[in-house]
Amino acid sequence: MLHTERKRLTKQSFRRSLRIFRYISPYRVPFIIGLICLAISSVSSLAIFSSLGELIDFTQQNFKEKVWHVTLLLGILLIIQAITSYLRIYTFSIVTENSIAKLRKDVFNHLLILPMQFYASKRTGELSSRISSDISTIKDSLTTYLAEFIRQIIIIIGSVAIMWSTSWKLALFMLATLPALALFAVSFGRYVRKLSKKAQNQVAESQTIVEETLTGMVTVKAFTGEWFESRRYAKVTDDLIRTGMKNAVVRGIFASTLIVFLFGSVVAIVWFGSNLVAKGEITGGNLFQFFLLSVFMAGSVGGLADTYSQLQKSIGATENLLDILEEKPEMKLINELKIDDKRFNGSIEFINVSFAYPSRKEFPVIRNLSFSIEPGKQLAIVGPSGAGKSTITALLLRLFEPTSGTILVDGKPAAEYDLTFYRSQMALVPQDVILFGGTIRENILYGKPNATENEIIEAARKANAHEFITSFPDGYDTIVGERGTKLSGGQRQRIAIARAVLSDPAILLLDEATSSLDSESERQVQDALEKLMQGRTSIVIAHRLSTIRNADQILVIDRGELVEKGDHQTLMQKEGGLYKYLTGLQVGI
Numbered sequence: 001m002l003h004t005e006r007k008r009l010t011k012q013s014f015r016r017s018l019r020i021f022r023y024i025s026p027y028r029v030p031f032i033i034g035l036i037c038l039a040i041s042s043v044s045s046l047a048i049f050s051s052l053g054e055l056i057d058f059t060q061q062n063f064k065e066k067v068w069h070v071t072l073l074l075g076i077l078l079i080i081q082a083i084t085s086y087l088r089i090y091t092f093s094i095v096t097e098n099s100i101a102k103l104r105k106d107v108f109n110h111l112l113i114l115p116m117q118f119y120a121s122k123r124t125g126e127l128s129s130r131i132s133s134d135i136s137t138i139k140d141s142l143t144t145y146l147a148e149f150i151r152q153i154i155i156i157i158g159s160v161a162i163m164w165s166t167s168w169k170l171a172l173f174m175l176a177t178l179p180a181l182a183l184f185a186v187s188f189g190r191y192v193r194k195l196s197k198k199a200q201n202q203v204a205e206s207q208t209i210v211e212e213t214l215t216g217m218v219t220v221k222a223f224t225g226e227w228f229e230s231r232r233y234a235k236v237t238d239d240l241i242r243t244g245m246k247n248a249v250v251r252g253i254f255a256s257t258l259i260v261f262l263f264g265s266v267v268a269i270v271w272f273g274s275n276l277v278a279k280g281e282i283t284g285g286n287l288f289q290f291f292l293l294s295v296f297m298a299g300s301v302g303g304l305a306d307t308y309s310q311l312q313k314s315i316g317a318t319e320n321l322l323d324i325l326e327e328k329p330e331m332k333l334i335n336e337l338k339i340d341d342k343r344f345n346g347s348i349e350f351i352n353v354s355f356a357y358p359s360r361k362e363f364p365v366i367r368n369l370s371f372s373i374e375p376g377k378q379l380a381i382v383g384p385s386g387a388g389k390s391t392i393t394a395l396l397l398r399l400f401e402p403t404s405g406t407i408l409v410d411g412k413p414a415a416e417y418d419l420t421f422y423r424s425q426m427a428l429v430p431q432d433v434i435l436f437g438g439t440i441r442e443n444i445l446y447g448k449p450n451a452t453e454n455e456i457i458e459a460a461r462k463a464n465a466h467e468f469i470t471s472f473p474d475g476y477d478t479i480v481g482e483r484g485t486k487l488s489g490g491q492r493q494r495i496a497i498a499r500a501v502l503s504d505p506a507i508l509l510l511d512e513a514t515s516s517l518d519s520e521s522e523r524q525v526q527d528a529l530e531k532l533m534q535g536r537t538s539i540v541i542a543h544r545l546s547t548i549r550n551a552d553q554i555l556v557i558d559r560g561e562l563v564e565k566g567d568h569q570t571l572m573q574k575e576g577g578l579y580k581y582l583t584g585l586q587v588g589i
């Protein structure tokens with residue numbers, strides 16, 4: 001689990017995180033109502049405690065009718081308390097739910113338009129859990145901790161003021177003991193929590209051993225690793241005993257010290273107070289009121305440290321999110337293209353393109369690559385695994401910018417086109433098709449969200465997918481993905497092809513993956529791909545060389561460099577050439 005770090009609170013980070021209030025400002029009316037309710041409910045709880053003291057004095061002096069007045073007042077205070085507490089929670093929730101939803105949407109939308117470069121340096125799983133934990137930290141702060149913090153401050157200041165006005169001597173005496181004790185309890189409590197976290201980690205570690213062993217049971221048995229695993233597990237469980245006992249000692253000391261000091265100071269305050277009562281400086285009711293207020297205040301002092309650290313945590317969380325929101329995006333998020341009448345002819349030219357991934361700048365993946373394709377022609381890229389073939393398509397899609405050199409599309413540098421328009425002219429059928437959870441129809445529609453039913457069916461037919469889709473009981477409404485029908489690799493690929501057919505791109509990028517398909521699926525996919533490529537500029541990353549014999553041009557790439565270029569016939573005539581060698585390896589496959 002991820003924990004948002006508590007960052008040190010600097011003036012700068014505090015000021016920066018105040019920007020979160022941009023999200024709150026549209027809801028300032030309910031926010032201010034909430035704050036007012038909070039103030040009223042805090043003050044009314046103080047009033048309740050002080051009236052209780054009065055009640056006792058009245059009882060002693062037998063002023064029955066006055067007792068009723070105070071009781072009535074207490075009743076009214078309780079009702080005010082109930083109403084303002086409810087209103088405070090309700091109004092704060094209006095503010096939080098709405099502003100957090102806006103924040104969520106903003107962060108997600110921003111993530112959508114960040115360049116791949118941003119993702120290249122992040123682990124996506126970690127990124128998504130970090131974001132969700134940051135957002136929930138901020139949400140908790142806005143719903144609970146901010147209010148708690150303000151309430152605690154009001155209570156501390158208010159109770160000290162009331163106590164001071166009743167008897168400054170007793171107030172001083174109390175202030176010398178209880179707050180210190182509350183702070184001691186908090187810091188000791190934190191230490192205890194740290195220890196128990198260590199124990200939790202050890203438990204998790206022992207759990208990992210159990211899981212690893214159970215999943216790898218065949219290996220354990222095959223290598224007679226039982227004794228090794230047994231020792232490994234025994235070691236962590238023994239460590240667990242030591243940690244557990246150490247925790248017990250600390251917890252024991254904590255509990256007994258706290259009890260002694262807490263009761264000790266209560267006794268001391270009551271003793272000191274009784275003296276004052278005896279001297280007639282305060283009444284018994286005053287003492288009772290004093291006592292209640294001190295406990296109430298001590299609770300707030302103790303809570304304050306916790307709320308403060310929670311607020312600090314959410315300042316850290318806000319900073320993390322602001323960091324993401326301030327990352328430079330690669331495009332604007334727009335609803336629809338306005339420029340859909342223009343269409344690429346589809347000529348592509350790479351001029352001396354070199355590239356290294358941002359995460360490995362010193363390792364060039366593409367070196368000085370030049371080639372060109374005329375509109376509507378088919379270019380195949382072949383080469384050993386890791387040669388840089390997929391990287392070429394990533395560069396063409398402008399997922400990354402070349403380190404040097406230029407890519408021209410229709411004679412104009414790719415970087416000069418509007419990115420959304422540019423990418424709308426291309427379609428990618430990747431090797432590993434990932435379908436979004438949803439229906440088959442939705443997945444095909446991804447290529448053209450406003451397509452008609454007929455267009456969808458037509459696209460599916462062209463992709464040789466209509467038949468298998470209609471064989472499912474729910475047809476196009478079949479849910480795919482984890483909680484739906486599992487589709488085979490070939491079926492997924494044909495859906496991706498249907499998606500590409502529907503988007504009708506000028507330039508088609510295919511990362512062929514027919515090698516993982518059985519021969520019937522392969523024939524169907526191949527056939528669909530051929531139909532799809534007609535009339536478009538196509539770049540095919542070929543894994544099976546037999547599928548690209550008819551390509552207009554074949555580039556042979558090795559370690560990021562262009563080593564051979566030509567059509568199948570030409571390349572096969574080159575004795576000792578890489579293409580001929582690779583083809584030789586695949587004969588009979």
Ligand code: ADP
Pocket residue numbers: 120357359360365383384385386387388389390391392
């Ligand atoms: P191919 O498609 O020919 O198998 P790739 O284009 O996928 O090759 O990869 C070319 C080289 O770039 C490989 O050495 C690979 O390790 C590296 N590479 C690919 N993607 C990344 C990335 N996102 N970050 C860093 N290096 C990468």
